[in-house]
Amino acid sequence: MRFASKRQTVEAIDEDAGVSLLIVEPEDMWHANNLIAVGDVIHAPALRKVTMTTATGSTVGKSVRTNLSIKVKSTFFDPLASELKVSGTVVNENDWVSVGQHHTITLKYEKADIKFTIWKSAGWDSVALQTLKEALSEDRPEAIVAVVMHEGLANICLITDFRTIVKQRVESSIPKKRSSAKEASGGMAAFYEKTLSNLRSNVDFSQPRTLLLASPGFVAQDFRAYMQSEAARTGDKTLQRMAKEAVVVHSSTGHVHSLNEVLRSPEVKKTMHDTRFTTETNLMDQFYERLRKDDGKAWYGTKPVEKAVAEGAVGRGGGVLLVNNAFFRSMDVATRKKYVALVDKVKADGGEARLLSSDHESGKRLEALGGIAAILTYPMFDLDEDEDEEGDIEGAVAADNSAEGTTVL
Amino acid sequence: MKIDDAPLPKSRNLDVLSEFEKSKNKNNASFVVVGHVDAGKSTMMGRLLLDLKVVDQRTVDKLRREAEIIGKSSFALAWVLDQQSEERSRGVTIDIATNRFETDRTVFTILDAPGHKDFIPNMIAGASQADFAVLVIDASIGAFESGLKGQTREHSLLIRSMGVSRVIVAVNKLDTVSWSEERFNEIKDQVSGFLSATGFQQKNVSFVPVSGLHGDNLVRRSSDAAASWYTGPTLVEELDSSEPNARALEKPLRMTVSEVYRTMQSPVTVFGRIDAGSLQMGDALLVQPSGEKAYVKSIQVDDEPADWAVAGQNVVLHLSHIEPIHVRVGDIICDPAKPIPRADTFIMKALAFDFLMPMQVDVHRGRLHAAGRIEAISAVLDKVTGAVTKKKPKIVKPAMVARIVVKLEAQVPLEAGQRVVLRSGGQTVAAGLLE
Structure with missing residues (x-):
């Protein structure tokens, strides 16, 4: 994204005039989705269907291009198409619409730069500013292509700096050993063929780019060998280069969450150091490591983290607050203020506050923990004490079961 | 259409x-063959089938000639079971191989499991179909010790978690240590120690010293004078005396x-x-x-x-x-009249092998292999009484029993009483029963 005006800076935002931005690449829609919150006002080009009555009294429907200002009620982001649909009520009247009518604006990347203006209802707080800075950053590493696979399943993923997009999931059933060995290897070849054709139709390989192949056992290795033999057979130079440059990594399954393992592997660290997602993966690993030790320095969930931050335990010397950015997206103004205050407090204390992208695997791990977690500078205990009351209903169920004993094994 | x-x-x-x-007619029983990678599981089963005349010498000779071509003649017996070309060229079992043989009392189905850690999902699939297990242990110096750290332990945990209670431990490759009784007893002590810690009862565990490559004490008694100290039953006799589950x-x-x-x-x-x-x-x-x-x-x-x-x-x-x-x-x-329900969320009572917290896991139930995550930990339970000892714990430590809620990415057929294994990052983290 870019500011529409060259004079505009992040430091000097005029809240009343709004911030005008240009959409310059598809990835911008993801940022726009994080930027636009419910209650904000958006001014953007829209396509409106209008009905007109002619002189004879017949009606004609037609679509007109017009600029509309709407107050946002809801947003919907389609990650595969990279489209953002913003719905709300019109706040500025023009020839085609009147105030209070509903409209849904579809924001997407087009050849000509699209300009939209945003007025934040809660003002430009520190979290919003950070999101804006990230959106404006031009230093973007190339998206990495990763194929995570096991026998009969392949997930083709695109890892950009801010999100992981599962482009295609390839599933095929492989006849098992019982039937003759010949049929089984035929099944694998068919699976590789399907995966390769999906990979090439989903990702543009005309420019060299990093390709990671990850699997347990020999599947990824065999897939690369398959690519090589196909390249030799067809004389396809692009495929030849792809096969040559592909990095084979070990993962324990072919499910998307195995990407965490892939990003941690030495092969990947060597080629891609210091990208945002490797840092995030590292942070989550650190957090889990602390949690395992149970040393009172790692806490998750809103209440314990709030308490820890209030005590100033997330501060200088290793304090890290991890918040999922999806958290800020769907929140009323009061709750948002509370969390922004949390982030500000940590920053003021000298700690690190990180907004993890919920569209990365590390963010998904954080989501499992309730979207918020913290690594403390000194141990604190019993932060979760008064949470017990909610568990009473389940306690009753547990009591019923207790008669059978715990013969788990 | x-x-x-x-x-x-x-x-x-x-x-x-x-x-x-x-x-x-005869009883039906299935057994799974487990153990650390390269313990000689497939070779031992190949030899067993040859000695029982399920496969003939000619087939084995043919396999041996093929194996010699790629310089792996010692793999000929394993190739009776490892039939896929990639298994043969790499010299490891990848997927479960099934085979059948009969004794006077029982029809046995062999489920030969892969030992390599990457193929544990396939091993779980095999264990879920088995009545009892044959745990193969490599007795040669160094190999036993590394196996104990590796898949010997994980496999024992898994077969126990899948409901197998009878184990026959085949102490293999004892011919390489000249049938040393001392070595056999040392291994027996250590293995029975951790098997009982895993939850196997002593009476359900038996030990047989064997040589899978040569066939000693599998079907026929060892003719080697050095092995004369062993007078107990052979592997097949042990199998024959085991009662399959009801x-x-x-x-x-x-x-x-x-x-x-x-x-x-x-x-x-x-x-x-x-x-x-x-x-x-x-x-x-x-x-x-x-x-x-x-x-x-x-x-x-x-x-x-x-x-x-x-x-x-x-x-x-x-x-x-x-x-x-x-x-x-x-x-x-x-049965269409009494179908198994589908669900994407389930509650299970799990025994933790590793730290459990809300995290992403792979859920294994027999052949089924699905991605999911631990959504909530409702309570830690007392191991003996099953009473709740702590509600909503932050984490569950190894060896604790907890009630957890697991959410899957897709709907799968699930039913109370099924045995489920949870794995994460290539490690088995928990196992238990669906509630």
Whole structure:
């Protein structure tokens, strides 16, 4: 994204005039989705269907291009198409619409730069500013292509700096050993063929780019060998280069969450150091490591983290607050203020506050923990004490079961 | 669209259970062969089949010649079971191989499991079908110690978690340490120690010193003078004296699909073990999770055509009136009148092997292998009484028992009482029962 005006800076935002931005690449829609919150006002080009009555009294429907200002009620982001649909009520009247009518604006990347203006209802707080800075950053590493696979399943993923997009999931059933060995290897070849054709139709390989192949056992290795033999057979130079440059990594399954393992592997660290997602993966690993030790320095969930931050335990010397950015997206103004205050407090204390992208695997791990977690500078205990009351209903169920004993094994 | 006007297969309306009572032929039992990678599991089973004359010497000689071509002549016996080309070229078992042999009392199904840690999902699939297990241990110096740290331990945990309670420990390659009784006893002490810690009862564990490559103490007694100190039963005698688990014949039909392939009889041929209930030719079946109906065109039990099959048997079903895309490996075939429910969330009572917290896990149930995550930890339970000791704990430590809620990415057939294994990052983190 870019500011529409060259004079505009992040430091000097005029809240009343709004911030005008240009959409310059598809990835911008993801940022726009994080930027636009419910209650904000958006001014953007829209396509409106209008009905007109002619002189004879017949009606004609037609679509007109017009600029509309709407107050946002809801947003919907389609990650595969990279489209953002913003719905709300019109706040500025023009020839085609009147105030209070509903409209849904579809924001997407087009050849000509699209300009939209945003007025934040809660003002430009520190979290919003950070999101804006990230959106404006031009230093973007190339998206990495990763194929995570096991026998009969392949997930083709695109890892950009801010999100992981599962482009295609390839599933095929492989006849098992019982039937003759010949049929089984035929099944694998068919699976590789399907995966390769999906990979090439989903990702543009005309420019060299990093390709990671990850699997347990020999599947990824065999897939690369398959690519090589196909390249030799067809004389396809692009495929030849792809096969040559592909990095084979070990993962324990072919499910998307195995990407965490892939990003941690030495092969990947060597080629891609210091990208945002490797840092995030590292942070989550650190957090889990602390949690395992149970040393009172790692806490998750809103209440314990709030308490820890209030005590100033997330501060200088290793304090890290991890918040999922999806958290800020769907929140009323009061709750948002509370969390922004949390982030500000940590920053003021000298700690690190990180907004993890919920569209990365590390963010998904954080989501499992309730979207918020913290690594403390000194141990604190019993932060979760008064949470017990909610568990009473389940306690009753547990009591019923207790008669059978715990013969788990 | 094509309307299928083939007539439904005719049912002979047999009372399968009374037929089964009448037939009363041999017992059926399955056992899984587990152990650390390169302990010699496949070679030992190959030798067993050769000595029992299930495969003939000519086949083995042929395999040996083929193996010599790629310079791996010692793998010839393993190739009896490892039939896929990639298994042969790499010299490891990748997937479960099934084979059959008979003794005077019982028809045995061998499930030869892969030992390599990457193929543990396949090993779990095998263990879920087994009545008992043969744990193969490499007795040679160094190999036993590394196995104990590696898959020997994890496999023992897994077979216990899958409900196998009887284990025969085959102390293999004892010929390489000149049949040292001392070595055998050392291994016996250590292994029985951790097996009882894992939850196996001493009376269900027995030890046999064997040589898988040469066949000593498998079918025939060792003729080596150095091994004369061992007077106990051979491996096959041990197997023969083990009683298979009781069969759930009266329960509604449940069959886990472990293979799907095309045959001349039907484009949708499935192989699997009947976990509960019975079926006969002409029966209507329901395949879950697709929810599609199918009919039994014909049945094969132990490679022979049959009219019916009951729980505990490994069967081949030729299905009709169903498209191949609706049947996948890991699906459950059940009675349409009493179908198994589908769900994407379940509560389980789990024994933790590692730290558990809300995290992403792989859920294994037999052949089924699905991605999911631990959504909540409701409570830590007392190991003996099952009473709640702590509600909503932050984490669960190893060896603790907890009630946890697991959410899957897709709907799968699930039922209370099923055994589930949770793995994360290539490690088994928990196992337990569905509630």
